[in-house]
Amino acid sequence: MTADDAVRPRAGATRNDVARLAGVSTAVVSYVVNGGPRPVSGPTAARVRDAIEQLGYRPNTTARALAVGSTKTIGLVVPDSTNPFFAEYAWQLQRAATEVGYAVLISNTGFDPVVEERSVLDLCDRQIDGLLVAGASGLRQVDELTRRGRRIPVVLIDVSSPLHGHTTVGPDAIAGSARVVDHLLDVHGHASAALIIGGSADPGADGRERGWTEAHARAGRRLGVVERTPFSRQGGYEAGLRLLRRDDRPTAVFVSSDAQAVGVLHAARELGLSVPGELAVGSFDDSDESRFCSPPLTTARQPARAMADAAITAVLRGGATPEHLVFEMPLVVRRSCGCPAG
Amino acid sequence: MTADDAVRPRAGATRNDVARLAGVSTAVVSYVVNGGPRPVSGPTAARVRDAIEQLGYRPNTTARALAVGSTKTIGLVVPDSTNPFFAEYAWQLQRAATEVGYAVLISNTGFDPVVEERSVLDLCDRQIDGLLVAGASGLRQVDELTRRGRRIPVVLIDVSSPLHGHTTVGPDAIAGSARVVDHLLDVHGHASAALIIGGSADPGADGRERGWTEAHARAGRRLGVVERTPFSRQGGYEAGLRLLRRDDRPTAVFVSSDAQAVGVLHAARELGLSVPGELAVGSFDDSDESRFCSPPLTTARQPARAMADAAITAVLRGGATPEHLVFEMPLVVRRSCGCPAG
């Protein structure tokens, strides 16, 4: 109201200013701001609130973090937040975190273990209260972190199989993948399905590969060929091209992510092959894109929302006792497998 | 080496521990950690480094932030990080920020002005060093922030037209949109193009709408119909259905985002209409998806990488003097407009 622009320090009011204006101690200001830990009389509290209002006082989160030892922030390490599934997952994690008063600091690794290591360290240096890691490559430094210094809770998200000594949350990738391969083999009668999947870090560790293998075994079929390629549309496209140019071109393929599957669709189109007519495709994720591509993808659904809620809950609980949360993956039938529209 | 698990405090070593072990003062530890502001003799520095190594000491970023008044963090407010373009843009911003030692805290608003306001406040409370805002709705509270308390630099990203008093970075949406509409009108000879665009907050404020309008004006054509719908695949799909069921079904449409365009493609497919045969579509963004959908989209390219670099640079410079950085949008010709493959 008055010419207070000149009076107000550019740095913003601190709890000291508030205390002075309200004629109380800083402790009292703290009590009313946080509703505790000591009670404050009505009138006093009112004076404090007035002062806060008048000064436009906002508590300094950094100072609070230093004092209480919690930043109300959780770190998230993902390979590539640009991938439609991770984008959605990250979004859900953020929503879930926000709902309980936490912020999420995201770090992309680009599937590079070195970057991943650096990311984990950076995040920890920022005093995050918990760490969510997708893309399990960097387990080594995660372990080390857990050992030395601040013992911050870590939960591995997006792991296909429960990992010893860590709390994990992820889809039942084995069952989910098997479900789509079964569908290809059983209801559509393909002799086998090829597999398009990511880098060969540790074949067999990936639940998607195992599900694919097991489904073939159960059906008594010989395994189809496998193509390894990056988890991206472009990666899927290239693998698709390779696959579809083979002399023994497969009639069905299970692709380990929607992004790659979109690339496969593109490759088929370019080669003039019809999907599902000449190539049936099943996929994994059920990201938004899978409903809108052509043809829409039959895919195993990752319940991102539920997993996100679980991951946030788990990491905030502190990961004291390792637990393994696995989520069922419903089969979402659309047209890429050969089923009629619907 | 020894049984130091018992010795090492669970809280992690502090600079005090390091100082004690190295037999120096905490100031010296600070000097060697930060390479300044005072010089330290070789031997002393070596002792300190040893101590750091031995204790596995990691500086506490929070404490540092409190002391120096900078969190090395910049806030980013976006409507929906799940949208393919924003996902990519956010990714680029993160990359650019990381390169200069900053982290990015993302907040999604879901296009809700109330949420947006809360987000901006939350971010500021976290003592971010700068704020990037996409989706200009929340200008009011941004202005207010700039006025009271900590004067944090704000840059508006993703604005189509330079905004008074703020530093902005964005594509030349008017020219870019006009470029694709021109293409539809001139090279493919359509009488006019319909427009699919987002919420009607302030028609005319959106550069895409203006570009579309101006292109028609220049060509001496009557404007096509406009459909307003959310910026999502689903939104585009619904708008597409509405548009394509009209008696006076348009022969060409300019869609204001790739995500919506993908929805339009889906709608056309569902109605058995061929693109570009019966409907030519031009779009905006050039996200990865636009290369892989069917048919691939002719679109105006947002130079996300360059814009991200500029945005980070600008916000870090402090936004002292408002500047308006606008980026050209190249036309990317693919097949959805009717041009031959290539």
Add this chain to the structure above:
DNA sequence: TTGAAAGCGGTACCAG
């Protein structure tokens, strides 16, 4: 070249 000490903005315990 190094040490002592005064903050940065809050929190929360201990007295009163």
Add this chain to the structure above:
DNA sequence: CTGGTACCGCTTTCAA
């Protein structure tokens, strides 16, 4: 119910 005050971990000025 409230005030005084010792931290939280690090930075940086001032003296030595």
